[in-house]
Amino acid sequence: MPSMKVAIAGGTGAVGVPTIQELLAVEYSVTVLSRTGSKSSSKLPQHTNLNVVEVDYESITSLTDALRDHTVVIACFGVAAPVGSQDALIDASIAAGVTRYFPAEFGTDTENPKCKEFPIFANKIHALDYLKQKVAVYPSFSYTALCLGSLFDWGLEVGFLIDPKKHRATIYDGGERLYSTTTLATVSKAVVSIIGHLEETKNRHVYIQDALVSQNKLIAVVQKLDGKDWECTYTTCSAAKARAYAELQKENPGIRKGLFPLLHISVLGEGYGGDFSRHLDNKLLGIKGMDDNDVENLIKKYL
Ligand SMILES: NC(=O)c1ccc[n+]([C@@H]2O[C@H](COP(=O)([O-])OP(=O)(O)OC[C@H]3O[C@@H](n4cnc5c(N)ncnc54)[C@H](OP(=O)(O)O)[C@@H]3O)[C@@H](O)[C@H]2O)c1
Structure with a gap:
């Protein structure tokens, strides 16, 4: 012990x-x-x-x-x-x-x-x-x-970056940018x-990371699993950042309008370092990571 x-x-x-x-x-x-x-x-x-x-x-x-x-x-x-x-x-x-x-x-x-x-x-x-x-x-x-990076299962539960239950997402800069998730x-x-x-x-x-994903990749996994249509809003990180800063100026800023967009950008904005794959400590810490099957099996739990 x-x-x-x-x-x-x-x-x-x-x-x-x-x-x-x-x-x-x-x-x-x-x-x-x-x-x-x-x-x-x-x-x-x-x-x-x-x-x-x-x-x-x-x-x-x-x-x-x-x-x-x-x-x-x-x-x-x-x-x-x-x-x-x-x-x-x-x-x-x-x-x-x-x-x-x-x-x-x-x-x-x-x-x-x-x-x-x-x-x-x-x-x-x-x-x-x-x-x-x-x-x-x-x-x-x-x-x-x-x-x-972004907490994977927590994010699927609360609808952070994509919302698999409601089939909704705000897609940043086209949704292809890769980010680490755990x-x-x-x-x-x-x-x-x-x-x-x-x-x-x-x-x-x-x-550390379990997987390197993008918003589009995760949505494609959900669509493969349940075939439903998604309601997506498209924005850029710079426009979302300006809106979030304006929200944070308010006396009681909304978490989803002020805090969350900046958290999203810190995960997948260009130059914010959200892709850890080139400098991971996974090997030192014995973290195996997830393959595509593991990702699919995790997402299934949140549909
Ligand atoms: N990467 C991601 O996607 C992600 C997602 C979520 C969180 N995080 C990070 O993980 C860490 C923990 O976040 P969490 O969401 O687990 O925490 P949380 O649930 O918001 O809060 C944890 C605990 O902190 C205590 N607490 C609340 N307000 C406090 C205050 N003003 N002063 C002192 N203690 C207070 C409470 O415990 P008691 O009532 O027992 O005092 C609460 O249960 C943070 O650094 C956060 O940034 C990252």
């Missing part, structure tokens, strides 16, 4: 829950940090190696107490409530003697200069800059930013594998 303890902050969301299940399956002790008063822990499995600790994310003392004896901290704050500052959690991780910190990434390439410009990623970029400063000062502390099961396995390869994954972005 692995002796190290892993803490997950915001572990009750889309990425956190399967990651916790995978960590428990390989017998890590897992601590979930949850906001004081949150009711989200009902989403977690019952397990003797799983503890939930309520924390005040503003208090470095509260966080440090919760993180004592932990080797790894994984930040899994969400998209819907945009990722807030991770400074206190990073400071507490260092104070508690944590070895590896996973910032709340799990998406597109935040090393890419065009992605870095998007306001929706400002907090992620801030956290990365903060981590880079800290690892230079504290050599026993380190980070890994896990980039997986299932939640692979993400959780990658996290466990990174913890098993701490030295090789130290202080850098790590890139």
